[in-house]
Amino acid sequence: MGLLRRSAVALGAGAALCTVPSIAFADLLAPGGTVLGPTTTLYFGGTVLGTASGPLSPPGFTGTGTTAVVRNAGGTLDFYYQLATVAGGRDGPNRITGFDYDSFITDVFQISNGSAIGAAFVNGTVASISADRAASGATVGFNFSNVVFTPGQTSLVMLVRTNATSFTAGTFGAIDGGGATTVGFAPITTPEPSTTVLLGVGQGRECGLSRQEFSAICTPGSRSPGLKGIASPEQDRSTPRDPSPAELFFARLSLRRRRDAGHFGQIESLKRPGKF
Numbered sequence: 001m002g003l004l005r006r007s008a009v010a011l012g013a014g015a016a017l018c019t020v021p022s023i024a025f026a027d028l029l030a031p032g033g034t035v036l037g038p039t040t041t042l043y044f045g046g047t048v049l050g051t052a053s054g055p056l057s058p059p060g061f062t063g064t065g066t067t068a069v070v071r072n073a074g075g076t077l078d079f080y081y082q083l084a085t086v087a088g089g090r091d092g093p094n095r096i097t098g099f100d101y102d103s104f105i106t107d108v109f110q111i112s113n114g115s116a117i118g119a120a121f122v123n124g125t126v127a128s129i130s131a132d133r134a135a136s137g138a139t140v141g142f143n144f145s146n147v148v149f150t151p152g153q154t155s156l157v158m159l160v161r162t163n164a165t166s167f168t169a170g171t172f173g174a175i176d177g178g179g180a181t182t183v184g185f186a187p188i189t190t191p192e193p194s195t196t197v198l199l200g201v202g203q204g205r206e207c208g209l210s211r212q213e214f215s216a217i218c219t220p221g222s223r224s225p226g227l228k229g230i231a232s233p234e235q236d237r238s239t240p241r242d243p244s245p246a247e248l249f250f251a252r253l254s255l256r257r258r259r260d261a262g263h264f265g266q267i268e269s270l271k272r273p274g275k276f
Contacts, residue, residue, distance in 0.1 A: 037128070051066070055180075055182060058178045059090075061085050066084070067080060069185040077162050091176050096158065105162060110128060129143055165190065
């Protein structure tokens with residue numbers, strides 16, 4: 001009887017697992033990085049904060065770019081891009097870009113059911129073959145085969161998910177034989193007072209943040225294993241400097257991973273003035 005009961009419980013647990021919807025795993029895109037694809041999934045939902053459409057007509061084709069910024073269930077911002085081209089052009093698109101992602105964390109996806117977003121988005125048919133990010137962190141691009149993406153077709157919706165909570169005007173670009181841009185949206189750091197370190201080193205360590213990580217974020221020129229050892233050993237650490245986009249990116253990534261693992265307390269701000 002005990003064996004039968006345990007078997008029934010196991011079967012019930014298995015059935016329950018089968019009813020859990022699948023979760024799309026993010027393709028993390030660091031400054032200077034490239035990912036294949038990226039992953040195709042369905043629209044995540046959220047509150048649409050702004051949409052825009054405008055002409056994108058580089059030398060090779062004529063088209064329209066549609067973009068939106070959405071606050072997702074986690075409270076951070078998602079940026080969506082879609083390119084629709086007009087039949088009869090000389091060539092198809094090679095690349096579309098979003099600007100300016102600065103030092104924010106970015107995860108990238110492709111959305112197959114674009115019409116769920118609303119506005120002028122549709123269910124596109126052409127997927128990108130890769131996504132990349134400039135070494136500065138500013139530009140995120142999605143690359144296409146213009147043998148596949150021919151004039152008259154529409155891309156899937158490209159998504160850049162960020163850890164930002166505020167946005168401003170940005171740029172949506174397309175490239176083929178030259179470049180063209182139209183209106184877009186971009187993440188921005190919320191303006192704060194000149195010094196916004198609300199917790200001391202001791203409090204930071206109590207919340208699970210090591211002295212090295214805290215110093216890497218709050219002290220110019222510091223070095224931390226969590227930040228991939230970006231600062232050079234010979235650097236004069238007494239000389240103030242602004243952290244690079246890569247340093248800020250990995251600092252934010254380290255903090256996010258600690259929060260996700262449940263090691264972080266309520267830290268409101270660990271930022272350098274005007275940069276973090």
